[in-house]
Amino acid sequence: MSFEVQDLYDVIKIVTLLILSRTAKIDLSKLRDRIEELCEHRICVEPGDLNRALSELANEGLVTVKGEYIELTSVGSKVSGDWKSLLLKSEPILEVVAGLTDGSITSLMIILSSFFARLSSKLTIFAALLTLASVAITNFSSFFLGGVTEDISEIIALKRLMDYSLSDNPDRGQRLKSIELLEQIFTLLNREVQKANITSAIVCALTTLFAGFTPILVYLLLPTPYNLLSSVALIGSIVVLLLARYRSKMTRIPLKITLLETLIIILIATFASILLGTSL
Template sequence: MSFEVQDLYDVIKIVTLLILSKTPRIEIGKLRGRIEELCEHRICVELGDLNRALSELANEGLITVKGEYIELTSVGLKVSGDWKSLLLKSEPILEVVAGLTDGSITGLMVILSSFFAGLSSKLTVFAALLTLASVAITNFSSFFLGGVTEDISEIISVKRLMDYSLSDNPDKGQRLKAIELLKQVFTLLNREIQKSNIMSAVVCAFTTLFAGFTPIAVYLMLPTPYNLLGSIVLIGSIVILLLARYRSKMTKIPLKITLLETLIIILIATFASILLGINL
């Protein structure tokens, strides 16, 4: 399937893949109804246009047609997921990475401060609650407001490129129908993106709390000096097993490289925080 959107059939194919990303198997008649419902019945998707688009998807190996039903192939499942990720920003990669990083560093700072200052358990818990809550709330608000702004801005750019590509279609009727369908699709995408960003912000906040409170809990439960050693080992495990592996998986970069990058960033941030604390 070409990435460039050139005609009505390409738009129908994209909409079909987005619908199938949620329901890998669907009846053709129901699919047509979903598309028209998506457009609030402002345009009528002709059965011939739909069948041609489905035929192209089948020829490209993205779907299989079984009687009145269509179903995604393994390749189609990946492509539909890619379109969903591109248009809906549904993969909270940055949120998880930021949450694990901020939570780990904040937790480490609380633990080191408590250990060297000789704080009691109550004061350590108070410091942890105050610090991690402020970081989590900041992450939530930043990712929600910033995420919505960034994602919608990117979606507008994608829509402009698609509109420009469709404008070359010599068939005026098909061109207008394709542009109208695309307009309705992106109207829906704007609403979905706002919902997705709320979830992403929540994911980031909870990931921050998890990465921060877990080593602090270990620090409070174990006796000295095993508490410091155990909590640092746990933070290292979070960084290595969760953060570095997650980055490696999502970016398709070897684990050794992502691990080295992650450790360098964590160490720089940690030492910077310690130096600031000493100077203050």
């Protein structure tokens, strides 16, 4: 399947892959019903159009048609996931990375400040609650407001490109059907993107709190100096086992490279925070 959307059948194939991204196997009648719902029950996709699109998907090795059932192949599952990730922004990569990074750095600053300033447990808890809550709320609002704005802007740009590609179709009837169906798809996508951004913002905030409070709890519960050593070791584990490995998995970059990049960024941010703190 080419990335360029050239005709009605390409649009139907995208819709089918998006539907199958939620359930790898579906009855043909249910697929028709889903597409009709997307079209708001207006006749914009005829059975012959759907059958041809499914035939093309099968020939491309993305789906298998067994009687009245359509099922994704292994290749189709990957392509379906890629379309879903592109259009629905469903992979919370940036949110998890930002949450783990901000939470780890913030907790490290709180722990070091508490240790060297010899703060009491109550003051440490107060500082942790105040600081981590501020960071989590900031991350939530940034990802929600900024994410919605950025994602919808990208969706609009992508729709323009697809509309332009479809406008070259010499078949006027098919061209109008394609544009109408595409319009319905992107109307739905706008709603889904807003929902996804709320989820992303929550994920980022919760990840920040998790990465921040866990080492601080270890620091408060253990006696000195084991509390400092254990909490710093835990932060290191979060950075290595969670942050670096997650980045390596999602970007398909070797773990050694992502680990080195992550450690450098964490160290720079930590030393910058310490320098700013000591200069005040």
